[in-house]
Amino acid sequence: MDFTLTEDQAAILEHVKEFCDEHLAPKAKETDEAGVWPAENVAMLGQLDLMGIPVPEEYGGLGMDFLTWAMVGEELSRACTTTGAVFGAHLLAVFPILSFGTEEQKQKYLVPLAKGEHIGAFGLTEPGAGSDAGAVATKAVRDGDDYILNGTKIFISNGGEAQTYVIIASTKPERGARGLSAFIVEKGTPGFEFGKNEKKMAYPSLPNRELIFTDCRVPKENLLGREGAGFLVAMRTLGVGRIGMAIGSVGVARAALEAAVPYSKQRHQFGKPISSFQAIQFMLADMATELDAARLLTWRAAWLKDQNKPFEKEAAMAKLYASEVAMRVTTKAVQVFGGYGYTKEFPVERYMREAKLFEIVEGTSEVQRMVIANHVIRELG
Amino acid sequence: MNIVVCIKQVPETTEVRVDPETNALIREGIKGIVNPFDENAIEAALQLREAHGGKVTVVSMGPPQAEEALRHALAMGADEAILLTDAGFRGSDTLATSYALAAAVKKIGDVDLVLCGKQAIDGDTGQVGPGMAERLGFPQVTFTIELEIADGKLRARRVLDDLFEVIEVKLPAVVTVVKQINEPRLPGMRNVLKAKRAEITKWTAADLEADPTQVGFDGSPTQVLKVWPPQKRSSGQLLEGEPDEVAERLAGIIKELNIAPR
Ligand SMILES: Cc1cc2nc3c(=O)[nH]c(=O)nc-3n(C[C@H](O)[C@H](O)[C@H](O)COP(=O)(O)OP(=O)(O)OC[C@H]3O[C@@H](n4cnc5c(N)ncnc54)[C@H](O)[C@@H]3O)c2cc1C
Numbered sequence: 001m002d003f004t005l006t007e008d009q010a011a012i013l014e015h016v017k018e019f020c021d022e023h024l025a026p027k028a029k030e031t032d033e034a035g036v037w038p039a040e041n042v043a044m045l046g047q048l049d050l051m052g053i054p055v056p057e058e059y060g061g062l063g064m065d066f067l068t069w070a071m072v073g074e075e076l077s078r079a080c081t082t083t084g085a086v087f088g089a090h091l092l093a094v095f096p097i098l099s100f101g102t103e104e105q106k107q108k109y110l111v112p113l114a115k116g117e118h119i120g121a122f123g124l125t126e127p128g129a130g131s132d133a134g135a136v137a138t139k140a141v142r143d144g145d146d147y148i149l150n151g152t153k154i155f156i157s158n159g160g161e162a163q164t165y166v167i168i169a170s171t172k173p174e175r176g177a178r179g180l181s182a183f184i185v186e187k188g189t190p191g192f193e194f195g196k197n198e199k200k201m202a203y204p205s206l207p208n209r210e211l212i213f214t215d216c217r218v219p220k221e222n223l224l225g226r227e228g229a230g231f232l233v234a235m236r237t238l239g240v241g242r243i244g245m246a247i248g249s250v251g252v253a254r255a256a257l258e259a260a261v262p263y264s265k266q267r268h269q270f271g272k273p274i275s276s277f278q279a280i281q282f283m284l285a286d287m288a289t290e291l292d293a294a295r296l297l298t299w300r301a302a303w304l305k306d307q308n309k310p311f312e313k314e315a316a317m318a319k320l321y322a323s324e325v326a327m328r329v330t331t332k333a334v335q336v337f338g339g340y341g342y343t344k345e346f347p348v349e350r351y352m353r354e355a356k357l358f359e360i361v362e363g364t365s366e367v368q369r370m371v372i373a374n375h376v377i378r379e380l381g
Numbered sequence: 382m383n384i385v386v387c388i389k390q391v392p393e394t395t396e397v398r399v400d401p402e403t404n405a406l407i408r409e410g411i412k413g414i415v416n417p418f419d420e421n422a423i424e425a426a427l428q429l430r431e432a433h434g435g436k437v438t439v440v441s442m443g444p445p446q447a448e449e450a451l452r453h454a455l456a457m458g459a460d461e462a463i464l465l466t467d468a469g470f471r472g473s474d475t476l477a478t479s480y481a482l483a484a485a486v487k488k489i490g491d492v493d494l495v496l497c498g499k500q501a502i503d504g505d506t507g508q509v510g511p512g513m514a515e516r517l518g519f520p521q522v523t524f525t526i527e528l529e530i531a532d533g534k535l536r537a538r539r540v541l542d543d544l545f546e547v548i549e550v551k552l553p554a555v556v557t558v559v560k561q562i563n564e565p566r567l568p569g570m571r572n573v574l575k576a577k578r579a580e581i582t583k584w585t586a587a588d589l590e591a592d593p594t595q596v597g598f599d600g601s602p603t604q605v606l607k608v609w610p611p612q613k614r615s616s617g618q619l620l621e622g623e624p625d626e627v628a629e630r631l632a633g634i635i636k637e638l639n640i641a642p643r
Binding site: 008053062 | 566
């Protein structure tokens with residue numbers, strides 16, 4: 001077992017940390033409160049070659065592994081959770097095209113995504129298909145050289161800003177989940193419009209839009225993977241996406257811990273810094289321990305992915321645990337700050353609201369437990 | 382355009398510590414960064430290359446670890462890096478440093494423009510650029526905030542205390558730049574990885590055919606006797622009372638401090 005970073009990982013992380021400290025963290029509050037797409041941050045991610053970390057160089061990527069992608073994700077999320085969320089959602093389009101795309105699809109769509117010239121989004125969720133992803137009702141009907149899409153997606157991160165959308169639709173409704181197929185749809189395609197942008201508990205600057213398809217013609221060349229493989233494409237994508245959500249959780253939890261510790265040393269009550277009280281110390285100890293455990297689970301899942309080993313269960317474990325750790329750690333951080341923690345003067349109340357998302361998105365905690373239980377019962381039953 | 386940028390690795394922190402024995406800055410344990418003004422010089426060079434074509438070579442004189450600074454310049458997009466490193470260079474003051482750097486520029490040959498930062502944030506002398514110009518016999522433009530090249534001539538806007546000065550010089554020239562000239566680009570990770578693997582040319586004093594009496598301790602007439610962090614400025618004294626009375630007391634203090642013009 002070796003936890004040492006490779007020289008390349010170390011070099012990348014050093015630069016990314018510097019970038020985060022100089023360019024993201026100082027205006028994270030502003031980025032959040034603006035309620036507008038963080039275009040400048042996203043452009044910088046492209047300039048830094050961070051939008052295609054696990055994409056081979058021949059497709060415009062950095063040719064690094066998913067572990068490096070995850071480590072960068074932690075830094076981004078820690079410095080500016082919104083930017084981290086854009087980075088995470090972008091991969092949900094990058095990954096399925098990388099894994100299932102034809103050479104033409106890769107040249108046309110993956111290259112600009114990996115270079116950060118285009119932003120990606122992934123549309124699975126619908127009003128009637130949340131946890132039950134197989135219940136997708138958006139239809140894609142073959143007509144000559146096209147498929148005609150009809151239906152509505154909701155909550156889609158990067159929606160409206162992204163140029164490239166990976167959309168899960170049903171080509172054979174009678175076959176349920178096995179009748180789903182994945183498509184690449186470009187922004188601007190006639191019949192593809194954006195609807196409501198959700199107002200949320202946090203991340204006002206992250207768009208979560210409705211995608212509305214009305215007789216939207218998509219050329220058959222944009223079918224991603226085989227017809228009927230849509231559920232597989234979606235599950236594989238969410239598998240990697242869960243590593244992203246886990247590391248996003250680690251990032252926001254770390255931001256909370258890193259805010260709580262100095263505050264506890266500087267805040268005096270009863271004539272002493274509150275960090276001298278065991279009650280506070282024990283909170284900090286639990287926060288630090290759980291944070292490390294969450295990170296290690298996440299690294300393991302990413303490492304398994306990089307070794308081409310099965311990682312679905314481990315990614316679900318990492319996502320489940322890390323998201324719940326993020327909730328506990330950020331809640332404790334608010335507690336350490338006391339009344340000040342409840343105010344908008346300090347970032348910890350925002351971290352707590354942001355952390356909650358990770359227990360819901362890309363499969364709720366309940367869904368992760370179902371996935372994990374399926375594996376455990378199969379393996380040990 | 383054949384451009385040379387001279388850069389220096391400086392300690393990151395502004396909290397410098399000084400070795401009481403040697404009066405030298407303690408550099409151990411402090412991360413080295415590219416002198417911030419030199420980053421502007423690199424950026425200016427890259428922009429000129431983008432506009433006119435050519436090549437950007439970065440040169441630094443320093444210990445082996447100054448390689449890191451050169452790799453940063455390569456990551457930003459410089460084409461080639463040369464480290465002047467030799468035990469004989471140790472102790473070089475600005476006179477000796479400008480001698481060695483000028484020798485490197487001559488060895489590179491056919492150089493159209495030498496760019497430097499206006500000064501290094503550790504020594505703060507601002508002497509190396511002008512020193513090189515003198516050694517090379519090139520015209521010099523210091524404190525440059527705008528720069529443009531046309532028909533073999535360089536037009537520069539210099540920022541002085543209370544005025545700008547626009548001057549034109551013939552190439553080759555030495556130009557030092559201020560922070561406001563540009564926003565240094567963020568190095569992309571692809572270049573960072575490429576720079577990590579890049580070959581860095583190393584030149585010794587012998588490679589430069591340097592006169593040993595002109596470099597290192599022997600070539601450095603400047604002796605640093607003492608270095609210390611500036612005294613923290615006190616927050617000042619607030620005089621309260623009736624205007625007449627306060628004026629009286631203030632005049633007394635000024636007289637006492639002996640700072641009034643006579
Ligand atoms: C900010 C944000 C960003 C998002 N981004 C995207 C995106 O980019 N792309 C995309 O496709 N989707 C996206 N989503 C959607 C997200 O993935 C879904 O909200 C999530 O999967 C849950 O689905 P649901 O909201 O329909 O909840 P439901 O499925 O209705 O769940 C409601 C509750 O019931 C529980 N539950 C449901 N089924 C079971 C069961 N069988 N056993 C036990 N408990 C169960 C759930 O755990 C939950 O507690 C986003 C959502 C948000 C809030």
